[in-house]
Amino acid sequence: MSPTPDPSPSPRDLLREQLATVLPHACVALPDDLPELIRTADVVVHADALPEVVPFVIDQLGYGLLSDIAAVDYFEHGLFELVYRFYSIGGGGDLVIKVRVPREQPDVPSLMPILPGAMLHEREAYDLFGIRFIGHPDLRRIYMWDEFEGFPMRKDFPKQGDNYIGEGA
Amino acid sequence: MITTDELQINIGPQHPSTHGVFRMLLTVDGETVVHLEPVFGYLHRNHEQLAEVNTYLQNMPYTDRLDYFNSMANNHAYALAVEKLAGIEVPERAEYIRVLMVELTRILNHAGALGFMINDMGAWQTPLAFGIREREKILDLFELVSGARMMCNYFRFGGVVRDIPDEFIPRMKKLMIAMPAYMDELERLLRENEILLARSEGIGILPREVAVSYGVTGPVLRGSGIAYDIRKAEPYSIYDRFDFDVPVGSVGDVYDRFLVRIEEMRQSRRILEQIIEQLPDASGGHINPKARQNVRPPVGDAYARVESPKGELGFYLVSDGGTKPYRYKVRAPSFINLTPLGDMCRGYKVADIVVILGSIDIVMGEVDR
Numbered sequence: 001m002s003p004t005p006d007p008s009p010s011p012r013d014l015l016r017e018q019l020a021t022v023l024p025h026a027c028v029a030l031p032d033d034l035p036e037l038i039r040t041a042d043v044v045v046h047a048d049a050l051p052e053v054v055p056f057v058i059d060q061l062g063y064g065l066l067s068d069i070a071a072v073d074y075f076e077h078g079l080f081e082l083v084y085r086f087y088s089i090g091g092g093g094d095l096v097i098k099v100r101v102p103r104e105q106p107d108v109p110s111l112m113p114i115l116p117g118a119m120l121h122e123r124e125a126y127d128l129f130g131i132r133f134i135g136h137p138d139l140r141r142i143y144m145w146d147e148f149e150g151f152p153m154r155k156d157f158p159k160q161g162d163n164y165i166g167e168g169a
Numbered sequence: 170m171i172t173t174d175e176l177q178i179n180i181g182p183q184h185p186s187t188h189g190v191f192r193m194l195l196t197v198d199g200e201t202v203v204h205l206e207p208v209f210g211y212l213h214r215n216h217e218q219l220a221e222v223n224t225y226l227q228n229m230p231y232t233d234r235l236d237y238f239n240s241m242a243n244n245h246a247y248a249l250a251v252e253k254l255a256g257i258e259v260p261e262r263a264e265y266i267r268v269l270m271v272e273l274t275r276i277l278n279h280a281g282a283l284g285f286m287i288n289d290m291g292a293w294q295t296p297l298a299f300g301i302r303e304r305e306k307i308l309d310l311f312e313l314v315s316g317a318r319m320m321c322n323y324f325r326f327g328g329v330v331r332d333i334p335d336e337f338i339p340r341m342k343k344l345m346i347a348m349p350a351y352m353d354e355l356e357r358l359l360r361e362n363e364i365l366l367a368r369s370e371g372i373g374i375l376p377r378e379v380a381v382s383y384g385v386t387g388p389v390l391r392g393s394g395i396a397y398d399i400r401k402a403e404p405y406s407i408y409d410r411f412d413f414d415v416p417v418g419s420v421g422d423v424y425d426r427f428l429v430r431i432e433e434m435r436q437s438r439r440i441l442e443q444i445i446e447q448l449p450d451a452s453g454g455h456i457n458p459k460a461r462q463n464v465r466p467p468v469g470d471a472y473a474r475v476e477s478p479k480g481e482l483g484f485y486l487v488s489d490g491g492t493k494p495y496r497y498k499v500r501a502p503s504f505i506n507l508t509p510l511g512d513m514c515r516g517y518k519v520a521d522i523v524v525i526l527g528s529i530d531i532v533m534g535e536v537d538r
Contacts, residue, residue, distance in 0.1 A: 036468045037489050065397075066384045068472075070485045070498040083485065085472065089381060089395060091402035094472065117384030119508050128217075143213035143537060152215055159222070 011095045015061065016043050019053065022060075026053050028100070038077050042096045047108045050099060054084070054114050063088050063095045066111070069121035071129040073103070075155035080106050080131055101131070110136035128153035173199045182211045186289050186523035189533030193510075193522065200518050205511045209504075212537035220497035225251050226326070226462045228497065233320040235499060236535040238278050241270040241311070242477040244324035249405060249473035250484035251326050255466035262453040263328035264407045269444045270311070270323065271475070272437040273341075276348070277307040278478035279388075279430040282530040283355055286427065289527035290368045291520075296358055303351050306344055313337055327460025332451055342445065348438050356431045359424075369423040373513045373525035376421055383509040387480025387502050389529055392429045393421035399476035406475075410447070411440045423528040430530075465492055479503045479530055499538055503531040 019026050026049035030040070045053050057063050063086035070083040084097040101108055110133035111118035122133045123142040130151035133139055141148060150157055181192040190211035196204040216235065220228045232247045233240035245267055252259065259267075284300025308318040314333050315321040323329055359365045375385070380393040390397055398415040400408040416432035418425025466488040474483035480502025487496035506529050514522050 037495070039468075040470075064381050065386075067386075067474075067481060068483060068485065068498075068500040070496070070500075072487055072496045072498075083470075085485075087402075089397055091397075093403060115382055115384075117382055117505070117508055120505060121384075128215075141210075143210040143215075145210070153218055159218075 011061075011063075011093060012041070012043060015057070015095060015097075018061070019043070019045070019056070022056060023049060023052055025049065035077060038074050038079070038081075040098060042083075042098050044098045044100060047099050047101050050097075050111070051109050051114065053097060054111055057086055057095060057097065058115070061088075061095065062090065065089055066115050066117045066121070067094065069111075069118065069125060071125040071131055071153070073129060073153065073155045075103070078103050080129060082108060082125065082131065084111075106131045107134055108132070109134050110139075112136050127151070130154065175203060180522065182208075187526065188285065188531055189536075191531070191533055191536070193526075195519065195522070197519060200520075202514050202517055202519060202522060205514045205522065207507055207510050209537055212533045214538070216538040217497050217499065220494055222493065224492045225464050225466075225494060228494070229324065230320065230322040233322055234534055235501065235538065236477065236479065236482070236503070236532045237319055238281060238532055239274045239478050240319060240321045241274040241323060242475060242482060244321065245271050245406075246473060246475040246477065246482045247484050248324040248326055249475065250471055250486050251464060251466070253473050254469065254471035254486050254488055255326065255464045257327045257460045257464070258457055259327055259406075260453050260455070260457055262332075262449045262451065263455050263457070265444055265448050266329050266333055266455060267324065268406055268408065268411075269341075269441065269448075270314070270321075270329075272440045272444075273307050273310065275437045275478045276434050277304040278530075279434045280304050280351075280355070282478075282527075283427060283430055286423075286524065286527035286530075287358065287365065289523045290365060292365070299351065299355060299358070303348075310337065310341060310344070313340070325456055325460070326462060326464055328454070328456025330456070332455040338445065338448075341441070345438060345441060349435070352431060352434050352438075356428075359427055366424070368521075368524060369427060369528075371420070372423045372517060372521050373528060374420060374422045375509055375513050379509065379512065380421065383505075383512075385480070385506050385509060387477070387506065387530075388426055388429045388433065389480065389506050391416065392418035392426035392528075394419055394425075399474060399481060403474075405473070411443050413437075413439050423524055426528045463492065465490065470496075474500070477502055479532070479535075480506055499535075501535040501538060503529070504536045504538075507531060507536065 026045045028044040065087040068085040072081045079100050082099045086095045125131045127141045175198050178195050181187040182190040192208040194206040232243040235243050280300040280303045284297040287296035312318050315323040375393050377393045396415045396417045413436040416429050468490045470487040472485045483500035485498040486494050489495040
């Protein structure tokens with residue numbers, strides 16, 4: 001935090017402020033003593049609140065262009081993080097929404113009913129990380145072949161040997 | 170009246186019109202497409218995981234191989250992401266050299282893409298040679314600065330690997346004199362040809378609201394009438410210093426995407442002219458001498474994006490403070506631009522599919538990663 005307050009609030013702070021009034025249950029209050037790697041200044045929302053937050057971001061704040069959904073495996077901390085990045089067609093910087101789910105149960109509501117542009121992003125995150133997008137109409141592997149077992153971008157996936165083929169292949 | 174059954178057919182993965190190993194599973198009713206499903210993964214090599222076992226600098230040549238038509242643009246996006254993460258500054262001259270290379274890349278990409286698109290329409294080989302011929306001349310310039318025609322690996326964190334040689338600017342000027350003529354020629358090829366017009370006008374329409382909801386970027390989005398260009402919307406590098414226009418289409422069909430690309434080539438040439446005027450002398454240096462190439466960025470994440478010739482190319486990096494990225498994600502434009510392919514093709518003929526795919530301009534190295 002810089003000591004001199006910025007006169008124009010960033011989209012991030014604006015979002016946090018507005019969410020506090022419109023959807024008070026959506027934001028996750030992160031503890032201050034988080035390990036450095038998973039500390040973040042971005043808005044973290046509950047996975048369940050995502051179907052409410054995203055329409056708010058698109059319709060009320062005008063960030064209509066879903067640019068990217070990036071999954072990150074914070075293996076040491078037992079969680080997956082999804083980074084949703086939105087832009088406005090009018091220009092300007094990004095608006096980031098992060099969702100954190102436990103590694104044991106990586107269930108996230110799909111954005112497909114709201115934004116068809118989430119189609120390939122979600123299939124990719126499912127294929128490589130095994131994140132289950134509830135409500136996605138066509139959640140199949142996209143890069144790996146259908147019989148493949150395991151999720152190759154997870155940190156605990158073996159990087160050597162032929163284990164990756166899977167028993168049943 | 171004769172009724173027809175619906176039939177499933179494959180186009181690809183090995184097919185000359187799919188621009189690489191890409192498969193389209195078509196359901197056709199006679200000659201009309203009822204449903205199209207793109208199938209990916211034939212060129213998948215888990216690029217993102219390779220990047221996690223390499224150091225930051227080792228990844229630079231790998232980015233060349235994402236969109237192998239535009240290695241300079243890929244280098245630029247990756248360098249910007251690492252510079253943002255590690256807080257590295259870039260000298261003035263290096264910024265100009267970077268933009269120069271990237272705009273040359275845009276011209277060569279569009280020349281090639283237009284040639285391939287006309288090729289897909291069945292005008293076999295000759296129009297393609299028009300595009301490829303001009304692309305070759307620019308590749309010669311790239312060879313002059315980087316030693317490689319396609320896999321340039323020219324950018325470094327804080328600048329570019331070496332300064333441009335003395336003969337570069339005179340050779341580029343000579344090339345630029347010839348540019349308007351062949352850009353007009355390419356345009357005439359389409360505008361004055363009855364057959365090509367019939368094959369492109371009203372084909373593969375992507376309405377503007379649909380384009381936005383699908384997250385499409387680049388010439389495809391602009392062809393649908395939305396003037397969204399990252400160089401203007403969120404200027405990076407030194408793009409705020411140049412004067413150029415963002416061309417847009419009106420209907421969002423194949424014809425509009427063609428015209429947008431032609432006009433973008435002209436605008437890129439305008440930027441090149443301004444670069445030649447403004448290029449600082451070599452005393453500023455082509456690379457920040459304080460920038461460590463064996464970079465160890467502080468813990469955190471960063472996303473940087475550029476307007477690559479195909480759309481928004483972004484790199485999302487997470488650092489754990491080590492010498493290798495903790496997470497490295499590529500936001501590939503031609504991958505996301507394929508999302509609406511099924512909708513764009515529904516109701517058109519099988520022969521139109523290859524034209525619509527050609528007008529999206531994909532490179533499988535980037536789609537499959």
